[in-house]
Amino acid sequence: MTKEYKTITEISGPLIFVEKTEPVGYMELVEIRTGGELKRGQVLDSSDEIVVIQVFEGTGGLSKDTAVSFTGDVIKMPLSPGIVGRVLSGSGKPRDGGPEIVPEVLRDIAGAAINPASREKPRAFIQTGISTIDGTNTLVRGQKLPIFSGAGLPHNDLALQIARQAKALGEAEPFAVIFCAMGITNEEAQHFLADFERTGALERAVVFLNLADDPAVERILTPRLGLTTAEYLAFDLDMHVLIIYTDMTNYCESLRQMGAAREEVPGRRGYPGYMYTDLACQYERAGIIKGKKGSITQFPILTMPGDDITHPIPDLSGYITEGQILISRELHRKGIYPPVDIRPSLSRLMNSGIGKGHTREDHRAVSDQLYAYYAEGNDLRGLAAIVGKEALSERDKLVLEFADKFEKRFVNQGRDEDRSIFDTLQIGWELLADLPEAMLTRIDDKYIKQYHPKYAGTAKAAQAPAK
């Protein structure tokens, strides 16, 4: 029986300060009993006489004579294959009425860093069926690609569509979806769960739910539990894991709250100076390991406060993740779904996942050319608004029209429309074919000869990937 202390000297926000006699480890798991309830906490600062503990379930109801005991170990997650199909709370307790997880293994949720030398270079193309992703911001296995969105935009629909449609070209391999909700509303959570149930995805999903009315400090645990589970499924059980977590903004708010409670010197906009490192410790738990079959691909969702991409949360995320998919309010207002603005969107791993042997040899060139004219067409919209469309040169008029058509045909697609990469490239070529051939400066002539609708004529050339 471990020793119990009733020596809380101070309670401050989510923190308690406890005097003790035995040595307590940094990051050690702490149990706090009040009434019949068991709360859990973690040591943030340990010195000879006193320790500082963050309490995950909140400090409500704690008093100076609440019993505190130290477990002698850091927080570990119980894992077994039976975890697939379960719905758990944000701190890992069953939320589906089912039994506790009977552990086969216990894993430290802090997660050690993957040795960079052990990483395999990610390059397996994942087809999401969404043109703005597959065509111009291609996702590969082992990538972390967040969705940057704003309040009230259809990012959840997009995430769900990706979860439904994502597949590697080639034979089916075991895969699982992990869904971590952090501070989202019950309604949003239900939306996800209902979709998982409708499509049968729940059977191969693990769900962690920390909802808006659950304790904020618990949110600090949620992604760590999800990622620890992901590592287990991917690297012990050889599965391809897709992990969606939403909303990272709520997670960061919790970090800020903890920082303030500890009276730390704040960084930008009150967020802790170590937020970059903290976020990196979540996002970097994506990837592939040499010699292992599984993989972890991450889709974090975050809503940018005030739609501001320079806000520290999207900014620091963008500095860590391998690109971002930007949801645009303007496109949403135009009625375009998914309202992905490709200009600030990016997939940094795209290059290794496209081209000959992955998608098709002309992929890079087509994507670059689409980008160039869509961006230019957007700039011209501003000019046309001032000087009038008539004052534009013929070339500029073509580019302007291209941008409009691009949004309507390439960006816009149905919520259940699952386009193959070859369909996507075909749409791209058709749009480019409306421009004079001399304007296709970014595409090698040999691809023009092969894939340009004018020469291909038939759909055949555009369909078959050149091997």
Added chain:
Amino acid sequence: MEVGKIKRVAGPLVQATGLKAAMYDLVLVGEEGLMSEVIGISGNKHIIQVYEDTGGVRPGEPVRETGAPLVAQLGPGILTQIYDGIQRPLPKLAEASGDFISRGLFVDGIDHKKKWEFKAVVKKGDVVKPGQSIGEVQEQLLIKHKIMVPPNQKGGTIKEIYSGNFTVEETIAVLEDGTKLTMMHKWPVRRARPVTKKLAPTIPLRTGQRVIDGFFSLAKGGTAAIPGGFGTGKTVMQQTLSKWADVDIVVYVGCGERGNEMADLLHEFPELQDPRTGRPLMERSIVYANTSNMPVAAREASVYTGMTTSEYYRDMGYDVLMTADSTSRWAEAMREMGSRLEEMPGEEGYPAYLGARLADFYERAGRAEVLNGGQGSVSIVGAVSPPGGDFTEPVTQNTLRMVKVFWALDSKLTQRRHFPSINWLDSYSLYDLDLEAWFVENVSPDWNKNKRRAMSILQENAELEEIVMLVGSDALPEDQQVTLEVARMIINFWLAQSAFHPVDTFSPYKKQFDLLASILKYRDYAFEAVQKGISVAQITSVPSKDALAKVRLEAEYEPILAKVLAQMDVEFKALK
């Protein structure tokens, strides 16, 4: 040596009592002996930063002294290595602990068991000075590793010296005073290695990137900063420079960045060829990978470890390029440690000594006459990741005070997928004038003239674009419309350069020059035509103009370019 006791643990910071260790001494913390460094002494307390994760470490556990500061192990076997921030070979860590990095592991920076063939270049009775070569080892097929008297030793008269196969620990020479020399020595990473004399930056460092070599060139031994918001191309540029720069050795420091990027680099470098030698790039490379999720204290150290190995190869007489991605993460590591030390913060929470640290670091760059007698250089390219892409923040500003070349990345260009997204109006190189003579002598007498012409066209273009935004381009006089078109050509056909195109990723000087000269030739023809009253529409639709766009994508471009230019002659003559 003393054994102290932990008093307090909070994150990567530990306080301990009962130690005598000096500032910056290495100590081993806790039962597991975690690698750590003393970063403050206050009363009877030592303040220690731990290079490894501290979860589970308790007050009361021991702290052991090592009696020495953090050092790099210098000797044959550094090339091709991939290290963490404190020079532990990552593949060795993987052997010891699996795919995830665990802690408390101590691994030598270089292999102590491997035998190298040492060839003495001095003999018994010779007097050797500190830093002087006493022998050589063929470290890689084309890279000779000079074995030098450590610069922090006295030197003296050689009493014995042996050629043959030795490990780095075995004695290869003995001096009269009994000093034994081995092929390895240790050097404190935070201390600059001495040189005889610094030299002026008069030789360009060829990068094969047109916007850099052509407009904002770096000198051998120079310093450059490449600031930009996320996704603007810092990493791609640094990797591209590491691939193609005409240096002997590349030290790539991944400081607080992505694991997958390191995997990519480690995947590519062994396969790509050094354009100068045809050998795998890896043979001339050293990689430090302390990714963002690895401990911050080791991240802070990685920049110094990288610099020390860079200087070591410079001391052998080599040209070394060190890239650091990203110096902002290094600065943030300082900030994090500083705030945990409860230091009085300076601007935006960064420690007040931020500027001084950056200055010390960049000052270690330079071309120099080395103690060995020859010349060597360390050039630094540091990425800066300003929050929100705003260059007014402290790390960018303090860096700009130190470096001579500024490659300003522009997210507007990124959004248009114009790469490299180096803004041609904001960027600069202060080596410009120093290098002019070299280009005239080695590439073309017109190099500098053409560069200035192209830059002034772009300058004029920027002014014209403002007018265009108000009235549209058709309202401009004809010659100005031509200028817009020529600027567009310079931007799209010359400044833009894809790092991923097998040919275009590297552009030799001659090709850079020829392409630009051709665009300027078009410009001269076009202006002549305008004078003759030929319409802009006609001038801009000559087919040879568009043909010029793709010449850069050809490896054997010369005959193709000649054809395009001949075509241009014909087409302009035919205009009426």
